Amino acid sequence: MKRLRKFGFGLGTLVIVAVFLVVWIALPWQGVVALGIALTLWMGLTRRGRQTWQVTAVGLATVTQRLGSSSVVVVGIAGVVGVLVAMLAMSEGFAETLRSTGNDHTAIVLRGGSQAELNSILDRDSANVVIQAPGVKKDAQGRPIASGELVVVANLPRKADTSSDANVPIRGVSADVWALRDHVKIIEGRTFKPGLRELIVGKGARSQFAGLDVGKTLRLAGQSWTVVGEFESHDALESELWGDTQSVASAYRRGSSVQSVTVMLDSPKAFDTFKANLAADPRLKVDASTTQEYFSKQSEGLTKVLRAVGITVGIIMAIGAVFGALNTMFAAIQARAREIATLRAIGFRGLPVVVSVMLETMLLALLGGALGAGIVWVIFNGYTASTLGANFSQVVFRFHVSPALLWTGIKWALAIGFIGGLFPALRAARVPVTTALREL
């Protein structure tokens, strides 16, 4: 019978943990704030609550005596939160960079089945048909706003390690590109002149690869090109070098063909007509998608992988941290066993004891979570890195430690604190008073 009760109790605790985790994951920040306020009110207004606060205060006052073991909880949880937030910040940063590259009022057209610009090719006739299709916005002179573009890949040395080359994308763009991508700004120098071997360099590319400062020359396809300006766009385009389509085409012997056509649509709604028209045209075999769709799709795979890795690593580390916290808190209640037993002997009930031990653990966890998230925010927010993107070339992106991610980190920390505190707290409240007083 006794055994059965013990088993039932253990099972009950596990159910509590499971229910807590489910509720906790779903809980928005408002819910957590409400919980916090409710707890404070309870501790301030009710008798039981005031008792709890007193017990907690004693516990917290003695934390300094258990600095070594308490720091295990703090550092352990800081580690979990730090790694988790850093991995998620990398995934978010990459996704956001690509997502913001596209929008819903421009569309990109590639040869059917190409998937990426690098694989695609469109001859001049097809490109012209696409540009003239209905749904494409016209400028003041009645010409459609569109850019036939080429993407080639150049080997350039990295700044961090000049002995290793990276694939850097070079995009040939037409004059309409400034109307098409109006968020792109020249921040140094000037733009390239059509017909000349001149390039402008994206801010991200300039920061990652060597020899791309304004005024420098570089060799591409056996010819020398001059960097005449730097542009800023806050998206994946910043990883690229831009030149005139004709110049790039002649250097890489592409004739009059292009690889993609990007057009400005009359409105986001015009996309369906535009796409249907291209699909119905027997002269064409092309894929059209909004730039938003095209670029978001490119980030999908890697974002998912990074997220999965981050969460898997986070969970494994969290398991380690939970057991570390359990150890610490069991030791803590053991050190205070006599004191807790005395409290219970003079009439304190179990609840204040349970709540106070858990509160102590969760406060330590909160400190750890804030520490971990804070360190990652200081080091990694805005940190630039680059990886191989869909065009077989480098995409430069920034880590983005958003407030939402920091909040996720804190939530993880509190969850670890909850589990790590629950079992010791229950133990403290259940040890028979007489046994506890006789110990030591």
Place this chain on the structure above:
Amino acid sequence: MKYMHLIWAALFRRKTRTFFTLVSILAAFLLFGMLDATRAAFDSGDSVAGVDRLITTSRYSIIQSLPASLSTRIQAIPGVKSVGYANWFGGIYQDPKNFVLSFAVSDNYLDIYREIELPAEQRKVFDATRTGAVVGAALAKRYGWKVGDKVPLQSTIFPQRSGDKTWPFDIVGIYTPAPGAANGSDQQFFFHHKYFEDANAFRSLGTTVGWYVIRLTGADQADRVARAVDALSANSDHETKTQTEQAFNASFAKQLGDIGLIVSAIMGAVFFTLILLTGNTMAQAVRERTSELAVLKTIGFSSRSVLGMVLAEGVLLLVLGGVLGLALAGVVVPIVAKGSGGMLNLPPIGTQTWIVGVVLMIVIGALVGALPAVRAMRLNIVDALAGR
């Protein structure tokens, strides 16, 4: 060794605490095993099979092809045993998600890559079949291909002359890479460059190749031959860059991102926490046993053997948890690799991981045992027994 039972008893003096600590250590080494496998998956630069091979690519860009005429000129360089070439095909099978690492290769390519072990009769059939293809065992298993199957691959880049983007192939051979081959070697798809040239819509491809693979007469010839090859096309419009296969692979892996750095950073955080955690446990354990240690010393254990015992306890704790963790990783990693559907090509936990892991266990164990051990060694019997 004769104190083993004493150490063991001390370790399990408080079962719950030791159990909790063991779980933490297990988690840390499970992570170590998994992350090291991930690192290894992206790091194919260490393959021993490719030491006598050079890769020649365009100096300016990976997408620029090289003239086919270079082949005979490279062959004439002393130190070159044979020259092969290949072209990227960019194949997909049925769905854009099913990417196939496919290459159009020269006839002698399979002789240069000796680690691709193809049964002799299958090789004969391959040489005689125009649309024949040879695939790695893992790739064949992934899509359920057998010898004799007709497989259509779509190229994301090259249409056929008919305008059709689907290329039919006959699977005529399935190979298993020899041990020591680069990771991922069993996922490749090879077919004849001749077929590729003939059926390709881009006619000019007949006179160009994607890259050259050079087999040397000896690995020590690498630098000299590489310079000689690059000199052939210096100042032309198709300058080349020749490097060892290892260097080529390493620079390619680096483009994905510095996986090694990310893994080391995570493991640094994990092991720092672990040292703190187990160090704290050990300190607690020794503090509790002060009087017991004093008794041991009283009955004649030397200070040094007490030191040794506490150190051994720390190491034993780490080794127990660590071995369990790495063993668990050995079970989990293949499951994860299988679950990812070939996307994450994780190698099983290798000897090298085990060696590094065990060294880490011993070092961390000694590290966390050191402070308590020195304390135990310096213990003054009288003070300790008096509880001072």
